[in-house]
Amino acid sequence: MHAPRSPRLPRRPRTAALLTALATCAALTACAGQTPSPAAPPAASAPASPAPGTSATQQPASADASAPAQVAIPSLGIRSSLMRLGLNADGTVEVPPAEQGMTAGWYTGGAVPGRPGAAVLIGHNDTRFGRAVFHDLKDIRKGAQVLVQDDSGASLSFTVTGKETVSKKAFPTERVYGATKGSTLRLVTCDGAFDAEGHPVDNLIVYAERS
Template sequence: MHTPRLSRRPRTAALLTALVTCAALTACAGPAPSAAAPQTTASAPASSSPAPTPKHGQPSSTEESAAPTQVTIPSLKISSSLMRLGLNADGTVEVPPAEKGMTAGWYTGGAVPGRPGPAVLIGHNDTRFGRAVFHDLRDIREGAEVLVRAGDGRPLSFTVTGKETVSKNAFPTERVYGATKGSTLRLVTCDGAFDAEGHPVDNLIVYAEPS
């Protein structure tokens, strides 16, 4: 899975130029982070307001305690702890390592789930080690519940409002990372056919709002 480049500029600009695409993993059958524009039920984020600033470097103690710890999608029987994902040295967004394909991640440059702004969770579809955590995400339906455990242990409930599959070359950055007045959730993975090098050409994005 390769990921979008985030410049070290002020948060709003960084988020709107962020592009998350699946890292180039050899058996990446539709893995993780982001880009996608697709089949439809896509719902754009709520009206905008100042976007939260991307986190660079080590998170503060407050951020540490606020970091979400788990995501569960009952209808798909998906349950995973959440690792923190930041930026690679080249400015691209990190994705979970292939050997941890069954573990999803929370992008720390976005919002904390439950707080204003888009919280982005990234997970692989498949890796060279086989089936991964978001393998069945394409089967999620509008109205499905997504549960995120907050850093303080509180369960946060979100309802899926739409999903879309888009080409990695046309990632809807603003829809995924753009500022929102309230708390929103985006789940991102890879999807679609493979290119000549064996990498998925699309991304699947799931949009959800607080229940």
């Protein structure tokens, strides 16, 4: 069950809080390793200043927007419905529950796929239950197609422009969540070796643009 939503905040501080929370959570708990991930630190522990690249394009999706319902990566044989991910009570972003590791999620505080801005999809690599939806994401190649279908059944095509593996201690907030003129997509999962507690130390980020 998802945790209660965080208290409503004024618009400008809320934007900063959303990006800070998202960066913190994606860098620390986008995946569970061989054991359950520890609770993410509260957003208050991160810098209070707005993340670089913050703009109106990163505001939460409007109620009338056609939300993404499915994602598919044909070259990897990946297909998943998309759950909606919001904020936990402590201000950190939700991630898919470990028991639903084969289902990816769309962070509703970012852009709607197909609209200007960065739309962020988060999925596990592995969980304590085994292989998860983005397990093979590391094998994706530049030029690969990512398809996102919305609630109305319309399908949008994105082309992969690159990928990178980064330390969770140096998550590239601006590159992932910063404002973009066009419609872009970011896929985030875990990668790399495991620490002493069995959690991956890196994040894998895939960047794609509207085809």
